[in-house]
Amino acid sequence: MSTMKVVILWMSYFFVLWNTVWCVTRYSIPEEMERGSVVANLAADLGLDISGLAQREVKLDIFHSTKYLDVNKKTGELTVVEKIDRESLCTTKTTTCFLKLDLIIESPLRIFNIELGITDINDNAPHFRRDKIELDVLESASPGERFSLPNAFDPDVGANTVKTYKLSESDHFNVDIHSGSDGTKYVDLVLTKELDREEKAVHNLILTAIDGGVPARTGTASIIVRVQDTNDNAPQFEQAVYSLNISENSPAGTLVIKLNATDADEGSNAELTYSFTLYTSEKTQEMFSLNPNTGEIAAKGTIDYEDMKIFEMFVEAKDNSPIPLAGQCRVTVYVKDMNDNYPEIAIKSLRNTVEENIPVGSVIALVAVSDRDTGDNGKVNLKMNMLLPFFLNKSSDYLYELLVSKPLDREMVPEYEITLVVTDRGNPPLSDNETITVNLLDVNDNAPRFPQTFYTIPVMENNAPGALLSSLTAIDPDLHENQYLVYFIIEKEILNTSISMLFSINPENGNLYALKTFDYEIEKEFLFHIEARDSGVPPLSSNVTVHIIIMDQNDNTPVIVSPWRAHGSVVEEKIPRSTDKGTLIA
Numbered sequence: 001m002s003t004m005k006v007v008i009l010w011m012s013y014f015f016v017l018w019n020t021v022w023c024v025t026r027y028s029i030p031e032e033m034e035r036g037s038v039v040a041n042l043a044a045d046l047g048l049d050i051s052g053l054a055q056r057e058v059k060l061d062i063f064h065s066t067k068y069l070d071v072n073k074k075t076g077e078l079t080v081v082e083k084i085d086r087e088s089l090c091t092t093k094t095t096t097c098f099l100k101l102d103l104i105i106e107s108p109l110r111i112f113n114i115e116l117g118i119t120d121i122n123d124n125a126p127h128f129r130r131d132k133i134e135l136d137v138l139e140s141a142s143p144g145e146r147f148s149l150p151n152a153f154d155p156d157v158g159a160n161t162v163k164t165y166k167l168s169e170s171d172h173f174n175v176d177i178h179s180g181s182d183g184t185k186y187v188d189l190v191l192t193k194e195l196d197r198e199e200k201a202v203h204n205l206i207l208t209a210i211d212g213g214v215p216a217r218t219g220t221a222s223i224i225v226r227v228q229d230t231n232d233n234a235p236q237f238e239q240a241v242y243s244l245n246i247s248e249n250s251p252a253g254t255l256v257i258k259l260n261a262t263d264a265d266e267g268s269n270a271e272l273t274y275s276f277t278l279y280t281s282e283k284t285q286e287m288f289s290l291n292p293n294t295g296e297i298a299a300k301g302t303i304d305y306e307d308m309k310i311f312e313m314f315v316e317a318k319d320n321s322p323i324p325l326a327g328q329c330r331v332t333v334y335v336k337d338m339n340d341n342y343p344e345i346a347i348k349s350l351r352n353t354v355e356e357n358i359p360v361g362s363v364i365a366l367v368a369v370s371d372r373d374t375g376d377n378g379k380v381n382l383k384m385n386m387l388l389p390f391f392l393n394k395s396s397d398y399l400y401e402l403l404v405s406k407p408l409d410r411e412m413v414p415e416y417e418i419t420l421v422v423t424d425r426g427n428p429p430l431s432d433n434e435t436i437t438v439n440l441l442d443v444n445d446n447a448p449r450f451p452q453t454f455y456t457i458p459v460m461e462n463n464a465p466g467a468l469l470s471s472l473t474a475i476d477p478d479l480h481e482n483q484y485l486v487y488f489i490i491e492k493e494i495l496n497t498s499i500s501m502l503f504s505i506n507p508e509n510g511n512l513y514a515l516k517t518f519d520y521e522i523e524k525e526f527l528f529h530i531e532a533r534d535s536g537v538p539p540l541s542s543n544v545t546v547h548i549i550i551m552d553q554n555d556n557t558p559v560i561v562s563p564w565r566a567h568g569s570v571v572e573e574k575i576p577r578s579t580d581k582g583t584l585i586a
């Protein structure tokens with residue numbers, strides 16, 4: 001079989017060569033003709049007798065190819081039996097594509113060479129090998145930069161192949177088309193405007209390849225342009241200046257603020273590190289910590305308003321790019337005063353012993369008050385805790401005078417404990433107190449005083465001389481010599497006799513004595529004064545009236561004195577006879 005085929009092939013070839021010289025019948029048909037389409041009437045064209053053809057053996061030999069065509073023996077028509085695809089028939093990209101066939105008619109043998117030109121129709125659309133093209137473009141790429149794109153492929157030829165490309169609407173990109181020496185159209189993506197990743201990180205484009213057929217066919221590929229970040233954005237804080245308050249005594253670790261800078265870039269270009277700049281004082285850095293990763297500022301030590309009232313921090317956020325960019329902000333922390341300091345009292349001067357007769361309005365003490373807090377927390381008020389004969393006169397915000405407001409009397413209150421209470425106006429208020437003691441010195445301001453103003457002393461007559469009659473005691477509330485009393489009888493004459501001849505008084509204790517024996521029948525009473533005098537300078541004294549009453553005893557025998565008669569004789573009385581009844585006789 002195979003040997004025979006080879007022989008036939010060889011023979012056919014021989015005739016083709018031979019026939020070409022003489023006669024090649026040429027036809028041209030478009031590709032893709034429908035099955036059954038008539039290409040030509042070979043009988044008519046080759047001058048064959050149709051009636052005789054039916055008895056003869058007719059064979060159509062197609063070189064190196066599928067049996068696309070056949071000959072109708074009855075009509076002599078060359079018809080399409082299978083669609084001819086030019087592109088699969090002629091793989092080379094030539095404009096001309098032939099199908100060579102021999103019409104072999106036996107008895108007698110005749111061979112006709114037929115050349116069937118297959119013309120291209122636009123039956124293929126341009127096609128991209130990949131329908132998704134991904135491109136990474138640096139954000140910093142400058143306009144004019146080109147990026148090669150894979151070209152589309154269209155198996156058609158001539159005008160039916162790729163003619164041009166189109167790019168979907170884009171503000172940043174364009175396409176530039178150029179032809180290769182073989183007419184292939186190449187396409188470049190051209191950057192027309194600077195990119196900004198922060199504005200648009202991915203550009204989705206559609207590239208359309210269009211062939212020159214009528215109607216034109218197209219093929220598309222999507223182009224995804226990913227913009228690669230460059231560090232073109234500096235970190236930025238929301239505010240340039242942050243002002244905030246913190247209460248003093250906030251414990252270590254208290255969060256003050258969480259700074260949050262943002263960087264529009266991405267990746268390490270947007271990773272931020274926070275730090276204090278050199279403008280931030282050492283002292284402030286000792287008091288506050290800054291977390292480099294989170295931007296949290298926290299108190300490190302206990303914050304004392306009395307130590308520092310305002311802290312200023314200068315913070316920088318820097319991105320982690322090899323060529324970093326930085327942003328700055330200022331944080332001002334105002335420390336709020338808390339009422340954490342007790343007010344204080346300082347006694348600047350004090351007269352702690354004064355004479356009781358000190359004049360009203362005299363200054364006893366000078367008192368200074370203070371409070372380290374500020375505002376109301378530092379405003380203080382000084383008071384006494386009870387009503388005393390003293391008065392606080394404010395001479396300045398922080399100085400008071402303690403004055404005597406009423407006359408003092410040592411005999412009533414010898415010593416004052418004055419508690420001064422200082423209170424601030426904080427909430428809650430704090431207070432402190434200080435007690436001062438003022439001692440009063442005695443002044444001889446009290447005269448001795450007898451319990452009674454008048455003493456009546458009864459004395460039996462015939463008393464023994466030197467007998468104690470009574471004890472007169474005066475009282476003096478003063479102290480010491482102002483209290484030491486001396487008693488004496490105020491001199492007076494009675495019946496040409498000095499009173500001091502009759503009575504005596506012990507000067508020290510006021511014991512009153514009779515100096516002689518009294519006789520009721522001679523003197524019945526005595527009236528005199530006794531004075532008590534203290535030893536003050538000058539001395540004070542007072543006196544009392546003493547009334548001595550002599551009391552009678554039955555020490556005398558009765559005697560008839562009238563009518564007189566001689567001692568031991570009888571009294572005789574002579575009366576007339578006519579004396580009436582009731583007449584006085586003696």
Ligand SMILES: *[C@@H]1O[C@H](CO)[C@@H](O)[C@H](O)[C@H]1NC(C)=O
Binds near residue numbers: 243244245334
């Ligand atoms: C800080 O305190 C002041 C006065 O008390 C007040 O006027 C201001 O609004 C406060 N600031 C903040 C951020 O709370």
Ligand SMILES: *[C@@H]1O[C@H](CO)[C@@H](O)[C@H](O)[C@H]1NC(C)=O
Binds near residue numbers: 260261262
């Ligand atoms: C920082 O601020 C940005 C924008 O305001 C916000 O999206 C982000 O969550 C914030 N980050 C933190 C840690 O607060």
Ligand SMILES: *[C@@H]1O[C@H](CO)[C@@H](O)[C@H](O)[C@H]1NC(C)=O
Binds near residue numbers: 361393394395403
């Ligand atoms: C209180 O002090 C002021 C000034 O220091 C003075 O003018 C005033 O007289 C004083 N008042 C009394 C009651 O001493």
Ligand SMILES: *[C@@H]1O[C@H](CO)[C@@H](O)[C@H](O)[C@H]1NC(C)=O
Binds near residue numbers: 419433434
């Ligand atoms: C004085 O202060 C002490 C403690 O400092 C306190 O116990 C006392 O109650 C205070 N006295 C007055 C009268 O405020």
Ligand SMILES: *[C@@H]1O[C@H](CO)[C@@H](O)[C@H](O)[C@H]1NC(C)=O
Binds near residue numbers: 495496
């Ligand atoms: C008192 O003495 C005076 C003279 O010194 C005398 O004249 C008088 O009579 C006397 N009186 C009595 C009561 O003794």
Ligand SMILES: *[C@@H]1O[C@H](CO)[C@@H](O)[C@H](O)[C@H]1NC(C)=O
Binds near residue numbers: 490529542543544
């Ligand atoms: C006795 O005291 C009163 C005043 O208390 C005085 O007037 C009088 O003179 C005094 N008498 C004598 C004798 O000193």
